[in-house]
Amino acid sequence: MSYRKIFVVEPGDKVHLDKIDPSFTGKHESHEKAMPKIQEHLARMDKLQYLLYADGDQSLLVVLQALDAAGKDGVVRHLFTGMNPQGTSVFGFKQPSKDEAAHDFLWRAHQRVPGKGEIVIFNRSHYEDVLVVRVHKLVAKPVWSKRYDLINDFEKIVSNNGTRILKFFLHISPEEQLSRFKQRLDDPSRNWKISDADYSERELWAKYTEAYEDALERTSTQHAPWFVIPANHKWFRDLAISEIIADTLDDMGLKLPPTHVDKEAIRSKYHAAEQEQAGKASGA
Ligand code: AMP
Ligand code: MG
Numbered sequence: 323m324s325y326r327k328i329f330v331v332e333p334g335d336k337v338h339l340d341k342i343d344p345s346f347t348g349k350h351e352s353h354e355k356a357m358p359k360i361q362e363h364l365a366r367m368d369k370l371q372y373l374l375y376a377d378g379d380q381s382l383l384v385v386l387q388a389l390d391a392a393g394k395d396g397v398v399r400h401l402f403t404g405m406n407p408q409g410t411s412v413f414g415f416k417q418p419s420k421d422e423a424a425h426d427f428l429w430r431a432h433q434r435v436p437g438k439g440e441i442v443i444f445n446r447s448h449y450e451d452v453l454v455v456r457v458h459k460l461v462a463k464p465v466w467s468k469r470y471d472l473i474n475d476f477e478k479i480v481s482n483n484g485t486r487i488l489k490f491f492l493h494i495s496p497e498e499q500l501s502r503f504k505q506r507l508d509d510p511s512r513n514w515k516i517s518d519a520d521y522s523e524r525e526l527w528a529k530y531t532e533a534y535e536d537a538l539e540r541t542s543t544q545h546a547p548w549f550v551i552p553a554n555h556k557w558f559r560d561l562a563i564s565e566i567i568a569d570t571l572d573d574m575g576l577k578l579p580p581t582h583v584d585k586e587a588i589r590s591k592y593h594a595a596e597q598e599q600a601g602k603a604s605g606a
Contacts, residue, residue: 325562326569329549331542337535337550344495346552353557360557363564368404370571374439375409377576380484381436384443384567387453388492389530390520391502393553394445397492400560401567402443409439415446427451427469428476435480448473449489452537457529470540477546486570487546490563491538492553496527 331337350356374380386394398412413434422430431448456466477487506516542548549566553559
């Protein structure tokens with residue numbers, strides 16, 4: 323069965339994250355053994371992104387959400403580096419700027435959705451407004467609780483305009499998170515990624531889990547499905563996400579656009595001399 327079917331949150335499904343094993347790797351035993359498959363998916367993604375861009379009619383929005391150190395940056399680095407920067411971009415959602423905070427919560431997201439032919443990755447997203455905002459009570463419950471329907475409506479507008487939306491929740495265990503924090507402390511090249519806030523946020527694990535479960539249940543739709551990706555093993559996370567993206571692009575019926583130029587007329591007008599030369603050289 324495809325990972326799209328295995329990991330999707332069906333609309334209306336209840337989500338119990340504690341029942342989903344973050345260390346799941348299916349039939350795959352190791353990174354080495356999964357590598358050829360990952361490479362195959364990356365090659366498909368690269369080829370299909372070229373077609374998406376050339377076709378210029380549809381687009382893809384990938385949303386990455388997770389707790390700290392679950393691998394959002396890793397997914398961006400491992401899965402999208404092979405793609406042509408022309409036509410792909412990543413947007414990281416930080417604490418809203420003054421300008422962003424002065425507008426409705428979907429304003430900054432809407433400005434960044436992909437135009438025709440493009441792929442955009444949201445590293446965090448408009449979902450922060452029902453996650454961190456809810457957990458830290460940055461707005462009152464009557465405000466955040468209306469946002470699920472608003473998000474569904476917003477994503478409907480975007481999808482009706484020709485954008486496929488894939489939303490990934492990277493699911494790790496608290497133990498795996500702690501071990502990754504420790505690596506960030508110990509490895510000088512990763513020190514910049516660790517902060518006190520990471521540890522204090524960790525204490526809110528149960529509250530974040532509740533907020534994530536509600537978001538996954540209330541906003542997984544046919545037009546913008548959520549996938550819960552077991553992410554304790556970075557290689558498995560990459561394998562599953564790359565397959566889901568490649569399969570989705572495959573389904574979009576992408577093709578090179580037809581040429582409307584008269585190729586023969588152009589050849590004889592601008593390349594006649596070359597063709598004559600080539601003809602002479604081949605003795606024709
Ligand atoms: P990072 O992804 O590690 O660069 O951190 C970005 C930070 O910005 C995270 O702590 C997010 O929770 C926070 N953030 C993103 N969006 C919002 C938002 N709408 N309101 C408050 N904090 C946010
Ligand atoms: Mg962080």
